[in-house]
Amino acid sequence: MAILLAPAIFMSAPAATITRLDAAATQDLHTNTSIAIGSDGMPRVAWGNAADGSFRFATCTALDCSDFTFGTVAGAVGTSASMVLDAGDGMLLAYYDTAAGALAFDDGSVRAIDDPTDDVGLYASLVLDGAGHPVVAYDDLSNASLRLAACVDAACTSVSIVTVDDDPLTIIGEHVDVAIGMDGLPVLAYAVMPGGALRVAKCTDATCASRTTQDLDQPSVGQFASIAIGADGNPVISYYDFHQQGALKVAKCTDAACAQPAIVSLLDDRGRQAGVFNAIAIRPDGNPVISYRRCFADAVDCVLAVAECRTPDCAGAVDLLTVDHRHDEIVGDSSDIAIGSDGAAVISYYDETTSSVHFAKCSVQTCAATGDGVFISGFEG
Template identity: 30%
Template structure:
């Protein structure tokens, strides 16, 4: 059965090579109008925006209407987002700038944004999948939040927000919400003297800890790219790594961060001294070890604004703004780099727009769509409107419907293992504090698309070969309700076991965040091995 499936996969990949990997025709691209579908063209709209893929598999876009000073949301009607519905979410005062959006554990959008009139940080919790309406809360007041906020869902299942307080040289702060509307929160100061206008980005790492990349000013002489790894939910305990230094009092512009196919962070950023787009590939969860690679040095300003995702081939795809001639604002381009390995030491680069006018391709944001192809938005400053582009192939050399849509199921048919980390470190044998003690707890994010067939096991290694052990039970919970339990047994003490979880259960968990707990039962001793949820073909 496995070789049969692999044969079809090979056929599909050959079709991909025929249909989707042809090089872009640069001469033709140079003559075309701004690419992509219009999201909104009613006035000056979309200068700041953010994109997420909703629970329905369609794009959900939060953006600022400069003309009317409103926060708006657009909900895509298809995978290409060639049609969308729009809604005004907040119109009181001058609101909606520097917004960011994430999907909450309830499957609904959550938006963090700025109220410029009252200098407050606000949050909007969508009331439906389309986000035609929302509940709005004020988080902080008497501050100035500059440029983009950023938002993720933290380990407690509620939003976490990154923002810079004050205008120029700012203080970087982290908000841990204690409910979905963030009406109750804890605020932690992460660093001072950061560049507020280009503060940073964050994401939940492969070990379910929040990680942050940002620009730090050093004595008004230089700027460094820093990385913070949150050791707790409030991010009050952090591990900090200095990744890169720009040896001048200038910032690294707009960076982005995602998690690669090895479950480690990868950062796209701009070196303004060398005018290069760079990638920092972390080799550990906390980025204590990393590798920096050059992606693009063609042109005077390559990568001033970038956004990065991981494609279904497991390789990074970066969309970024470029200005071929320094200081000349009438020939800005938008480029796509498809990395040829996970560290992006080499890449195939395509110019998506060329010499079409001032600031074209500003503030791009790219996400992996439900079809596993790139979907990105950008601001067209010539026409002051917001556009969305759907990549038609892995390289994103053209837009529109997938070149290989009819073969997508074959291409995506998994033939290798798939794993989610549950417990990274062995818990040694030790006395139990009290009977029934929960001695370990974490959360895992199950992908919205999970493999079919095969089997899911709890293993002590990511390849699914080594039996796992908990003394006495492992428990899975969804929305605080127990959905799976396995008790390890043995003649004297619990024995390591390769625990099988029914495929039907995992299918129900797709797209959900689960809590995993290790429980004592008999008030004797506790211990646990490392643990992964592994799919075996």
């Protein structure tokens, strides 16, 4: 398999306007962040508080989230949450109920949608299909396998659950992410361990009762997989290569099922752990933009970075940007990225050093344009 080294252009974003709004910086917020765009064009960010297992959210009332309202999700307790908005802008959460060892769902009321004797629900990834029905991919911890729950209605009162991938000799489903292809069917990207392979499962029916699987890259790869559907209908996956000190890679499938060899590109292998906590979105011009964390040699100075591909397959030139760097702090954890209503990328992420959640807004063109770099620190009220 040929791996392309994408020509990189290194850039630093202009000095950011940083506003500190949190009054609870000592809390441990480190689970994950999730971002979505409402029908009014405003971003919504959700995250977990590991100290008490609660989930919190901020509803932005400005495109750069310089103004927002803050809330806590009533009744939901756990970790590994994934958030989307329904047609009425209602917030939907899928998450791992750590106490019950179950996959839980919250649309205003909390209920388990997969609660076997076994322990399931970690790495929950939630999307809506074309009919607005929730689809959740997640890990079966007890059996080291990958599952998918396809709701048959918008409220998820009835669910079809299948094991998508299972091998007794491997750990399957780590860092799974799911998207809906242009055919309306789910496609999943995930890691196969311990050797490390990036695998894609393409469902051939709505419940994934039948599917195909394909390894796109190996070995020592696949963690933190994030999947988006390109303008051509083919999946694009960003992921972590954990060989040596780590790197960010992208695999661009050349068909909708990823059955043919993918175009694999190495984007960033500078510093340490470049590519952890990555998330991918597709800009209106069809080119991917990826948020991720990169650390310097001592691994106690970590930044939020962005890779902006200049081609849909990321094999051409790539702009590598340092978006948020605070000396001797660890920022950029648990990032998520979306494309705002104005076409600009927006990013939610976690500052591990100060235990706070941040928001970054790019311009329509790039995350390095003049006037970009608006950061709102600490959604905690």
